[in-house]
Amino acid sequence: MTILGLNPDELAGCVGCGLCLPHCPTYRVTGLESASPRGRINAMRAVEGGAPISSEFTEILEACIQCRGCETACPSSVQYGHMAETAMVAIATRRSMYRRTVDRVLYRHVLPRHRVLVLGTWMLVLAQRLHIVPKRFGVPHISTSSLRRPLSADALPTVFLYTGCVMDVWQRDVHRAAMKVMQAMGASVGLPGDGGSCCGALHVHAGRRSDAQRLAMAVVASMPGEIPVVVDSAGCGAALKDYGRLLGTPEAMAFSARVRDFTEWVVETGLPKMVPSTKTIVVQDPCHLRHVQHVENSVRTAISASYRLLETDDDALCCGAGGIYSITHPEIARQVRDRKVAAIRAAAGSDEVTVASANPGCAMFLSAAGLDVRHPAELLAAVIEEEQ
């Protein structure tokens, strides 16, 4: 067993060509080799060769947004994301007692517990109304009427909609829009049973693999059967599609094969009837839709049936949100977002622009910069609604 537990063949796969560097958001804003995929891989090699897991090494890995843009760019098919996730496991076990306690509370007692999240969100809503939540935190305006009304599942479902943890309390209206579109397409929509409210994606990124495995097993059990599992969060969808690898069981592999991004399912099922819209939309590709799920074009296929689409010319570089990255590394995240916002405004030719984003984290982070961001489900629900 190596120090970080990395597969030596995977580590040796990087030939140091540097072709990934222009596709790395942290390298683009810092210009530092240590903030590039090649630099991070070399740092992992140094530790596997005997260097200590120092605070400098920890920061090199933690400053990575885990966007996986480097994987798409790499001609040698280096699986950077898997290596970074594995290295983070070793880092997580060496944290200070204080940090381990904070992490345990967040990852074990808040994110997977829906009731705790709902209670915390009501407290957040109160703080928002008292104007004591700093704007830099990027917390969206939370609809109290939506928070009061839980989603209700259809009888005899023909498809599940995965609702997740934070998204189901902060952006439940996106789920309502997705359900409306799916029902208009003739589906009967089921919801996850008890215990399936957190996919574990943030846990994987933080190096808490055993927690992520426990959550993954609960999510699999919460949506039994063989019907499709539709996910309207690109980050959660990428995690659910990776359960086969995370758990390594035939049951998990069969579950992952059922998972579809919302727009992927819409395109596969057959587009709903829509009326043409006069709106023009700039498409933002969430990294976990483009670089991990590789289904970014389904967003374009689904919404271009009604809307005129515009593209950014920044090679779909990350927006900087990265799960909780914008909280742990606010300055780099802001610089990465500034580039994305400039690319979006340039594509639109105006500051007044509507953006399509299939990931709640990206949507909230870009909205906090003043953009009007809509989920593809909301865009589709609006044009179906106009038809009625």
Ligand code: SF4
């Ligand atoms: S990760 Fe791939 S693209 Fe980047 S330096 Fe290594 S081999 Fe080249």
Ligand code: SF4
């Ligand atoms: S995952 Fe993203 S931020 Fe991390 S090294 Fe790769 S391109 Fe850079």
